[in-house]
Amino acid sequence: MSSKLIENLELPCGATLKNRLGKSAMSENMGSPLFVANPSFATLYSRWAAGGAGLLLTGNVMVDSRALGEAKNVVIEKNKVDPQLKSWAEAGKKNGTHIWVQLNHPGKQSPKFLSKEPVAPSAIPLKKPLDRLFATPRALSEEEILEIIERFSYAAKVCQESGFTGVQIHGAHGYLVSQFLSPTHNQRNDQWGGSLENRMRFVTKVYQAIRKEVGHAFPVGIKLNSADFQKGGFTKEDSMAVVKKLSELGMDLIEISGGTYESPAMMGAKVKASTQAREAYFLDYCEEVRKLVSTPLMLTGGFRSLQGMEEALATGACDLVGLGRSIAIQPNFPNELLAGRPVTSLVKPLTTGWKFLDNIFPLEIIWYTNQLHLMGQGKNPDTKRSTLKAVFSFLFAMGKNGFKKVR
Numbered sequence: 406m407s408s409k410l411i412e413n414l415e416l417p418c419g420a421t422l423k424n425r426l427g428k429s430a431m432s433e434n435m436g437s438p439l440f441v442a443n444p445s446f447a448t449l450y451s452r453w454a455a456g457g458a459g460l461l462l463t464g465n466v467m468v469d470s471r472a473l474g475e476a477k478n479v480v481i482e483k484n485k486v487d488p489q490l491k492s493w494a495e496a497g498k499k500n501g502t503h504i505w506v507q508l509n510h511p512g513k514q515s516p517k518f519l520s521k522e523p524v525a526p527s528a529i530p531l532k533k534p535l536d537r538l539f540a541t542p543r544a545l546s547e548e549e550i551l552e553i554i555e556r557f558s559y560a561a562k563v564c565q566e567s568g569f570t571g572v573q574i575h576g577a578h579g580y581l582v583s584q585f586l587s588p589t590h591n592q593r594n595d596q597w598g599g600s601l602e603n604r605m606r607f608v609t610k611v612y613q614a615i616r617k618e619v620g621h622a623f624p625v626g627i628k629l630n631s632a633d634f635q636k637g638g639f640t641k642e643d644s645m646a647v648v649k650k651l652s653e654l655g656m657d658l659i660e661i662s663g664g665t666y667e668s669p670a671m672m673g674a675k676v677k678a679s680t681q682a683r684e685a686y687f688l689d690y691c692e693e694v695r696k697l698v699s700t701p702l703m704l705t706g707g708f709r710s711l712q713g714m715e716e717a718l719a720t721g722a723c724d725l726v727g728l729g730r731s732i733a734i735q736p737n738f739p740n741e742l743l744a745g746r747p748v749t750s751l752v753k754p755l756t757t758g759w760k761f762l763d764n765i766f767p768l769e770i771i772w773y774t775n776q777l778h779l780m781g782q783g784k785n786p787d788t789k790r791s792t793l794k795a796v797f798s799f800l801f802a803m804g805k806n807g808f809k810k811v812r
């Protein structure tokens with residue numbers, strides 16, 4: 406088969422990915438109390454490593470247990486030993502697969518029941534109706550900013566020592582790194598806010614601190630928004646300038662996504678029909694940014710067919726195809742694509758049949774997280790699983806473990 410999908414990809418650090426398919430990060434939300442991993446992570450990632458992708462990005466792992474995105478996040482921080490990290494890494498490395506940990510700090514996107522007072526670049530709340538779910542944040546002091554940068558680099562070092570083959574900074578979807586980049590959410594007037602150069606200081610410092618800890622031969626990537634899709638927010642032009650800067654600094658892989666909780670373009674919401682027709686939501690952006698940098702680009706969001714993936718790779722717009730929801734219900738999807746079978750994704754729009762429920766709950770996240778949990782228990786994903794059932798089991802899990810105030 407002559408498909409580009411089966412070609413190796415060499416990264417600037419010298420590491421090689423065995424093919425052009427990457428599983429994008431999907432938060433497992435299945436950590437144990439005290440925010441450590443458990444054997445279900447190894448079970449899930451063994452399944453995915455057998456599925457054929459060259460790169461597995463883990464779901465977001467937090468760098469501070471006082472700042473969680475979800476109740477059952479895994480956290481890597483000082484004074485905490487997580488004995489399951491090694492077996493998780495081992496499982497993900499089977500068949501020559503790379504497994505990188507996505508490191509994240511949610512900033513203000515930490516729900517009220519987890520953070521009474523989350524932190525952010527500036528004390529600006531999320532807009533309505535999200536302000537009901539997320540408390541108004543407190544602006545970080547300079548000392549706290551420096552401490553968070555150190556937390557990222559410490560966590561990266563632990564990942565390397567535990568056997569993971571790389572790390573990815575979560576710089577997208579409205580979390581802390583993305584909040585610093587956004588002129589709407591970052592209204593500081595010190596060296597961390599204002600001009601684009603100042604707004605990108607946080608991400609560049611995080612990258613440089615990680616690089617210092619892990620060395621030049623260890624893959625370090627970032628997931629970045631092509632734009633926030635919000636008036637006055639992080640624009641396409643801002644994003645391109647950040648890509649250029651991070652490429653110059655030696656970033657190994659830049660994954661392109663887009664959107665925030667306020668405007669969830671990463672899941673296909675508010676994406677123009679013309680864009681949807683091109684399958685990958687952020688393909689136009691990738692084509693433009695490709696002309697600026699030679700750093701490997703991974704494009705995530707909307708890929709569903711072999712043809713769509715091959716076309717995106719053939720034009721050179723991206724070097725790696727990112728797959729999220731498809732791989733959550735079809736763990737063998739990469740093998741089938743690599744074998745050239747005319748397979749398509751089974752991802753379809755979801756509804757509970759109750760509009761008000763669909764509006765209240767992040768249904769896509771809940772339903773697909775359920776699928777990850779099934780695979781973590783050694784079962785098969787269940788594409789017929791009732792969306793209502795998924796919502797109820799989510800509420801049950803939250804009731805048992807989620808509704809305790811952490812800070």
Ligand SMILES: Cc1cc2nc3c(=O)[nH]c(=O)nc-3n(C[C@H](O)[C@H](O)[C@H](O)COP(=O)(O)O)c2cc1C
Pocket residue numbers: 429430431432463464465507575577578628662671672705706707708727728729730731769770771773774
């Ligand atoms: C259940 C679920 C959890 C997700 N968690 C994360 C995450 O932790 N980090 C991240 O960068 N993106 C996360 N995403 C977004 C995906 O990585 C991806 O960008 C998105 O699903 C679009 O790709 P797709 O159209 O192939 O699904 C998540 C998506 C889903 C469905």
